[in-house]
Amino acid sequence: MKSNSRENTSSAEILVSTDMVEDEFKNEFWREATRPFYETVPLVGNENRQLEGTIRSRQAAGLIFGSVTFNAQRYNRNRRIIAWSGLDQYLIAVITAGDMAGDFAGTNVTARTGDICVLDLAQVLQSQVNAGGTFSALIPRQTLAKATGHTNLHGLVLKAHQPMTKLLTAYLEGVSDFGEQLSDDEGAAVQEAMITILAAALRGEQPDDAGEIQPLNRALRQRALDFIDGNMNNPDLSPDFILRRFNVSRAHLYRMFAQDGGIANVIRDRRLDAAFIELTRTGLAPRSIAEIAFTLGFTNAAHFSRRFRERFDLTPSEARQEGAFRCLAPELQAHFRKFRITASDPANSSPETHDI
Numbered sequence: 001m002k003s004n005s006r007e008n009t010s011s012a013e014i015l016v017s018t019d020m021v022e023d024e025f026k027n028e029f030w031r032e033a034t035r036p037f038y039e040t041v042p043l044v045g046n047e048n049r050q051l052e053g054t055i056r057s058r059q060a061a062g063l064i065f066g067s068v069t070f071n072a073q074r075y076n077r078n079r080r081i082i083a084w085s086g087l088d089q090y091l092i093a094v095i096t097a098g099d100m101a102g103d104f105a106g107t108n109v110t111a112r113t114g115d116i117c118v119l120d121l122a123q124v125l126q127s128q129v130n131a132g133g134t135f136s137a138l139i140p141r142q143t144l145a146k147a148t149g150h151t152n153l154h155g156l157v158l159k160a161h162q163p164m165t166k167l168l169t170a171y172l173e174g175v176s177d178f179g180e181q182l183s184d185d186e187g188a189a190v191q192e193a194m195i196t197i198l199a200a201a202l203r204g205e206q207p208d209d210a211g212e213i214q215p216l217n218r219a220l221r222q223r224a225l226d227f228i229d230g231n232m233n234n235p236d237l238s239p240d241f242i243l244r245r246f247n248v249s250r251a252h253l254y255r256m257f258a259q260d261g262g263i264a265n266v267i268r269d270r271r272l273d274a275a276f277i278e279l280t281r282t283g284l285a286p287r288s289i290a291e292i293a294f295t296l297g298f299t300n301a302a303h304f305s306r307r308f309r310e311r312f313d314l315t316p317s318e319a320r321q322e323g324a325f326r327c328l329a330p331e332l333q334a335h336f337r338k339f340r341i342t343a344s345d346p347a348n349s350s351p352e353t354h355d356i
Contacts, residue, residue, distance in 0.1 A: 013056055015056055016339040027050055029339065030051040030052065034055075036085040037121070038081065040074070043073065046072065052071045053068060053071070054070075061175050061180075061188075065137050074128045075127050076126050084276070091118070091137075092138075093117045093134045094115075094134060094172065095112060097131075098113065099129070102127025104119070104123070104125045104127070104154050105120075105124050116157070116158040118157075119155075125154075135172065137194075139195070150219055150221060168198060217252075220248070227246075233295055235297060239262075239264050275292050276308070276312055289320070292316075
């Protein structure tokens with residue numbers, strides 16, 4: 001599909017909508033527009049029904065806010081999407097209409113109108129939504145993790161009737177409306193206050209097993225993860241290497257990563273993610289698959305290929321081929337600009353020139 005658009009320079013808002021897309025292109029248009037977050041498909045039993053939706057995205061106070069409406073849909077955020085998108089934030093979603101239900105990395109979650117649901121974009125989920133909408137903010141991972149003691153927040157729901165939920169919703173809406181009018185210093189102060197309110201609300205909704213990892217251990221876990229990411233190409237990176245670096249016992253280290261299947265699994269999976277990113281990124285001088293695997297600590301090509309397929313449901317060669325046709329997701333606002341229509345007068349506008 002090809003069409004034209006005028007650029008709206010008077011507003012920071014980016015508008016993406018299937019309303020201005022021909023019926024035969026709506027499904028692919030919406031799937032591509034939402035791909036940094038999910039693989040989006042119709043509900044089971046409604047496969048012939050078109051996907052429809054509208055996204056209004058803007059930056060304010062150093063954060064990205066989005067207002068989304070949609071018809072009934074299914075979402076899947078798998079390891080392939082996580083690695084491809086590069087998004088590593090928390091999505092704080094206010095359910096403005098309808099409801100959402102699904103499996104958030106093994107936890108059953110239901111959120112209804114007025115609730116706030118927390119999505120960790122570094123974790124998998126499968127969910128479905130009825131026709132409705134959300135108002136969301138993307139929060140930097142490290143900022144919120146530090147404020148909440150590095151607790152797993154994925155799938156936490158703040159119920160609509162709670163005072164802190166109402167306060168947080170009003171605050172998010174206010175920041176979105178007025179944030180771009182603030183100075184840098186004012187924006188930083190507003191963001192800090194918002195994190196404080198959010199952390200206070202979330203601390204009262206910690207899952208039952210949150211106490212299994214003490215705050216100091218959660219902080220140490222995050223330091224270990226940062227160390228792994230910074231030493232991905234180090235051939236010495238191993239559980240023993242981390243034991244010596246942080247001077248902890250093997251049993252202690254295992255307990256910190258028991259929910260992930262152990263520290264060795266974490267190292268392997270993060271290396272696989274790094275391999276996926278390199279294989280699907282265009283614009284780089286390509287290295288052979290064997291060289292990428294060896295650099296990331298895999299000495300057996302067959303073992304690397306088998307683990308890669310288990311994680312991403314495609315082979316390394318298929319990932320490279322896919323990357324030749326789709327670039328790694330750009331900065332989020334830049335991604336939405338590829339699909340935008342003129343926000344000031346949508347009735348007379350059409351999607352940005354875009355091939356799908």
